[in-house]
Amino acid sequence: MDGMVVGGWEYVWAAYGLSWMALVGYTASLWLRGKDT
Amino acid sequence: MNQLRWMLYKDLLIEWRGRARVAALSTFAVTLLLLFSFAVGPDTDALRTHAPAYLWLSVLTASTLLLTHGFKLEVESGAMEGLLLLPVSPRAIFYGKAIANMVLLLAVGVVALLVTLVLFDVTPRENPIWLLLILVLGTAGVSAPGTLYAGLTARLHAAQMVLPVLLFPLVVPCMVAAVRATSLVLGGDAMGQLDSWLWVLGCFDAIYWSLCGVLFGKVIG
Amino acid sequence: MPAAAIEARDVGRRYGRRWALARLDLIVPEGSFFLLVGANGSGKTTFLRLAASAEQRNRGELAVFGQDPARRAENLRAHVALLSHKAGLYEDLSARENLELLAGLASMEPRIAEWLAAVQLEDRPDPVRCFSAGMRKRLAFARLIAQRPRLALIDEPYGQLDPVGFDLVDGLMHTLRDQGATVVIASHLVERASRQADTALVLHQGTPRWQGPARKVPAAWAAVHRVPA
Amino acid sequence: MRKDWALVATGFVLLAIGHGLGLFFVPPEAMMGETGRIFYVHVPTAWNCLVMFLIAFVCAVMVLWSGHPKWDARTTGYVEVGTLYNVMLLFQGSIWARPTWGVYWTWDPRLTTAAVMAVTFAGVMVLRKLIEDPERRATAHAVATVVAFVNVPVVYMSVKWWRTLHQDMSSPSTVDSVMHWPLRTAAIGMLLLGVGFAMVRAELERRRIAIEDEAPELPPVPNPLEV
Numbered sequence: 135m136d137g138m139v140v141g142g143w144e145y146v147w148a149a150y151g152l153s154w155m156a157l158v159g160y161t162a163s164l165w166l167r168g169k170d171t
Numbered sequence: 172m173n174q175l176r177w178m179l180y181k182d183l184l185i186e187w188r189g190r191a192r193v194a195a196l197s198t199f200a201v202t203l204l205l206l207f208s209f210a211v212g213p214d215t216d217a218l219r220t221h222a223p224a225y226l227w228l229s230v231l232t233a234s235t236l237l238l239t240h241g242f243k244l245e246v247e248s249g250a251m252e253g254l255l256l257l258p259v260s261p262r263a264i265f266y267g268k269a270i271a272n273m274v275l276l277l278a279v280g281v282v283a284l285l286v287t288l289v290l291f292d293v294t295p296r297e298n299p300i301w302l303l304l305i306l307v308l309g310t311a312g313v314s315a316p317g318t319l320y321a322g323l324t325a326r327l328h329a330a331q332m333v334l335p336v337l338l339f340p341l342v343v344p345c346m347v348a349a350v351r352a353t354s355l356v357l358g359g360d361a362m363g364q365l366d367s368w369l370w371v372l373g374c375f376d377a378i379y380w381s382l383c384g385v386l387f388g389k390v391i392g
Numbered sequence: 393m394p395a396a397a398i399e400a401r402d403v404g405r406r407y408g409r410r411w412a413l414a415r416l417d418l419i420v421p422e423g424s425f426f427l428l429v430g431a432n433g434s435g436k437t438t439f440l441r442l443a444a445s446a447e448q449r450n451r452g453e454l455a456v457f458g459q460d461p462a463r464r465a466e467n468l469r470a471h472v473a474l475l476s477h478k479a480g481l482y483e484d485l486s487a488r489e490n491l492e493l494l495a496g497l498a499s500m501e502p503r504i505a506e507w508l509a510a511v512q513l514e515d516r517p518d519p520v521r522c523f524s525a526g527m528r529k530r531l532a533f534a535r536l537i538a539q540r541p542r543l544a545l546i547d548e549p550y551g552q553l554d555p556v557g558f559d560l561v562d563g564l565m566h567t568l569r570d571q572g573a574t575v576v577i578a579s580h581l582v583e584r585a586s587r588q589a590d591t592a593l594v595l596h597q598g599t600p601r602w603q604g605p606a607r608k609v610p611a612a613w614a615a616v617h618r619v620p621a
Numbered sequence: 622m623r624k625d626w627a628l629v630a631t632g633f634v635l636l637a638i639g640h641g642l643g644l645f646f647v648p649p650e651a652m653m654g655e656t657g658r659i660f661y662v663h664v665p666t667a668w669n670c671l672v673m674f675l676i677a678f679v680c681a682v683m684v685l686w687s688g689h690p691k692w693d694a695r696t697t698g699y700v701e702v703g704t705l706y707n708v709m710l711l712f713q714g715s716i717w718a719r720p721t722w723g724v725y726w727t728w729d730p731r732l733t734t735a736a737v738m739a740v741t742f743a744g745v746m747v748l749r750k751l752i753e754d755p756e757r758r759a760t761a762h763a764v765a766t767v768v769a770f771v772n773v774p775v776v777y778m779s780v781k782w783w784r785t786l787h788q789d790m791s792s793p794s795t796v797d798s799v800m801h802w803p804l805r806t807a808a809i810g811m812l813l814l815g816v817g818f819a820m821v822r823a824e825l826e827r828r829r830i831a832i833e834d835e836a837p838e839l840p841p842v843p844n845p846l847e848v
């Protein structure tokens with residue numbers, strides 16, 4: 135396969151990992167903020 | 172229209188009385204130009220290439236001081252409320268202030284431009300009259316949203332901090348176009364791109380001069 | 393059209409968690425000279441600002457010449473003038489220029505000399521920045537007179553003035569009234585103000601305590617402060 | 622509130638399915654290889670970021686139009702979630718840029734616009750924090766949101782003209798049909814998630830304002846006064 139980028143799973147995991155961390159983190163922050171009130 | 176004329180007359184008259192302020196502002200812009208050159212170092216070629224960027228950055232930085240000051244005068248004396256109760260239409264207040272800000276910024280810009288030409292040893296390759304048009308369009312692009320946001324933040328203690336945070340990202344397109352156009356005039360416009368950048372500036376001005384005029388009434392109501 | 397310049401029913405205004413004015417029911421007849429008295433923070437200024445459409449009430453009904461000031465209608469604002477604590481003058485302009493600006497903005501015939509003469513400020517060409525507090529007050533009165541309002545709302549007409557100024561201002565307010573305007577003033581100078589007005593309202597800590605003929609205000613004032621609510 | 626949390630949950634499930642498909646079932650992309658899988662998280666984020674800001678814009682217009690506090694709370698919610706997606710977008714974009722162009726940052730119009738957009742909306746959120754009077758805060762926040770949103774296409778166009786570095790990125794109409802399902806599932810998941818988040822946030826804001834701006838009891842009716 136000519137010109138195809140080989141490997142690169144670490145970038146994939148980084149992108150998904152950060153995104154899920156952000157989403158779960160925001161959920162948690164909403165949950166905590168909701169508990170206070 | 173009549174009200175707009177009076178508002179503009181008033182703002183310009185006040186600034187004329189306090190012309191030391193505009194002088195101070197121009198000095199500030201020139202100081203920034205000097206600082207940029209010190210920061211970059213004595214590489215004349217680099218300085219010459221980036222001269223348009225320094226010019227516009229110093230004008231933009233100086234604009235925040237100008238903008239916050241204009242509304243501070245109005246709000247602290249209660250004059251703004253007096254105008255609204257008179258009643259003066261918010262649009263007349265907005266356009267009067269925005270035009271006045273633009274004129275003052277233009278004055279600062281002209282001084283900064285002349286200093287830029289001398290300091291960085293640049294000779295415009297195209298007709299220098301274009302520079303004036305770019306200055307007019309560029310300062311107009313800063314002053315319309317700038318006046319709106321200055322009105323929005325006038326009552327805040329942190330006005331001078333918040334204004335740049337709101338204004339600078341907004342005027343990115345205006346800065347991009349103004350810097351590009353300026354460097355085309357200074358460095359030569361072989362590809363004939365100047366027109367399109369002027370067009371971008373014009374569109375930016377048209378969008379924000381109309382939008383901000385509508386929104387301003389809501390802001391100060 | 394009811395013959396009321398101001399009609400308030402259960403009007404309330406709060407700042408944050410505190411009622412600055414509450415439970416106010418009031419009718420100010422057109423053409424009357426109305427006095428509001430009360431200690432600091434009793435709600436006088438708040439009421440004037442509500443009537444002038446400079447602020448919005450939080451509850452109740454309020455009508456000025458039959459219109460709701462909350463709508464900030466231009467035709468109403470053009471008939472109502474507010475003289476507030478902040479003079480609203482441009483410091484860098486002279487008295488004459490401030491009045492010229494007013495006339496220009498309101499599309500009035502600029503009879504500057506006449507207005508300045510009315511407040512005895514003819515011979516001051518310097519910017520307002522150099523004026524004393526009392527002179528600013530006079531200039532603010534000149535602005536008020538120039539507007540020829542149907543309803544004049546005056547917050548502390550005597551504030552910062554000298555005894556000569558007191559008489560001057562009394563004269564100006566009666567002139568306004570003779571021209572058919574409704575005059576509403578808020579003042580601490582109970583004795584003096586009650587000799588000028590017809591009817592009065594005593595406010596105490598944001599609520600109305602007494603309403604009646606102005607000549608009885610000193611007695612009512614004393615009673616309010618002797619008998620706590 | 623419960624319905625909103627249900628939306629969040631559904632969104633998470635759909636997003637997980639979409640991402641699972643994209644990560645494990647779809648073959649590597651023809652040009653990008655395995656790194657092409659970043660698409661399934663990046664493209665839905667980009668779309669939904671714009672969608673969130675669009676809804677925020679509509680809510681802000683409603684604040685200015687009707688002045689009802691519920692629109693103010695909603696604007697707050699959508700601005701916050703939009704900014705969250707925006708920041709995610711920036712991280713994903715620079716991770717994507719590294720294997721593709723060899724750098725973490727390029728002055729690509731989309732990336733640059735996203736950065737400017739993030740700073741603009743961060744400014745809007747800061748402004749909201751600084752104003753105390755609820756009514757004034759609602760209008761100022763709404764005006765800033767409207768202007769910030771109008772600015773997005775303007776920035777995009779000008780940056781595009783300023784520097785056109787590379788070809789158009791793919792969108793579902795130009796990509797393999799095998800990519801459609803993970804992409805769409807993830808996009809719908811993120812949409813539901815975003816709307817759910819924003820509604821929860823709006824409800825929290827509404828409660829906060831209600832507490833902060835609760836009308837105190839009226840002062841007692843004073844005794845009549847004889848003079």
